[in-house]
Amino acid sequence: MKALKCRECGREYPLTANHVCEFDFGPLEVAYDYDLIRNSLNREVISRRPNSMWRYRELLPVAKEPTVGLQVGYTPLVKADRLAKRLGIRELWIKNDTVNYPTLSFKDRVVSVALSRSKELGFDTVACASTGNLANSVAANAASAGLRAFVFIPADLEQGKIVNSLVYGPEVISIKGHYDEVNRLCAEIAGKYSWAFVNVNMRPYYAEGSKSMGFEIMEQLGWEIPKHTVVCMASGSLLTKIHKS
Incomplete structure (x- = not known):
């Protein structure tokens, strides 16, 4: 890693817990x-x-040997011949990240990177805003790493989406409001307390974890780049980082 760099203006910043450019509010990315x-x-x-x-690991944002999520990733790439025939295409592969460790989600990739970097920066408390999978991964990986964890959720979130997180003993805080409001509150808290919010002040490092899926796909295809890649997405970070890889 060299620096954090603004995607909009190109200004560089130290490799600290920071996610936005102070000049144009552009997102910071790892260079x-x-x-x-x-x-x-x-x-x-x-x-x-x-x-x-x-x-x-040299292509992921950690300065030393990783300390969190050492078993995460390298999930199967499955050849789906029957589905390919049904869709009328020559060849189709499916990346099965539902067997990721420990929470059966690709979120284990991004959280492992964010928490490894958080420990390097000296944080002992990690947190996130979530509606499910991210909360599970932060809670599980924080417990494994010996970090204190806070999870902020919308107050009306279904119980089934948070029960898995509770198993790992995080502090779960429900907020009256939708997810965007919860996320804005977390941005304010991140500026006040010395906590590592994986999807706020640690986001430049967190997002980089998604690149590992792209690296794996290429290696599992014999270091060939697939002609087309179809990516499930919410915020779009997984799509952009696989493209970056």
Whole structure:
């Protein structure tokens, strides 16, 4: 990693817990020294590493060896011949991230990166705004890493979406309002307390975790880039980061 860089104006910032440019409010993204990475990382090096997302760690935003989610990633890429025939296409592969560890969601990728970086920056408390999967992953990975966790949810969220998180013992705080209002409150809290909000002040690092899915797909296809990639999305971060990879 070299710096955090504004996507809009290109200004660079130190690699701290920060997510927005103070000049134009553009989002900050992690910038890498690809020339340096190219000298130490190649396919042979990657092939000798454990089957997890961290086999590409030089291309993920951690300064040292990762400390959270060491078993996350490298999920199966399944050839779906019958579905391909049904759709009238020559070849189709499906990336099965529903077997991710520990919460059966691709969120384990982004949370593992965010929490590993949070520990490097000295945080002992992590948090998130969520309506389900992210809360589960933050709670589970924080418990594994020995971090205190706070989860902020809309007050009317269905109980079934939060019960899995409660198993891991986070502080769950319900807020009257919809998700966007909860997220805005978290942005204010992140500026007041020394907490690492994975999808607020740690977002530049958090979002980078999605790239690992793109790296895995290419490696599992024999280092070939698929002609088309169809991505499920909500905010769009998974789509943009797979494209970046």
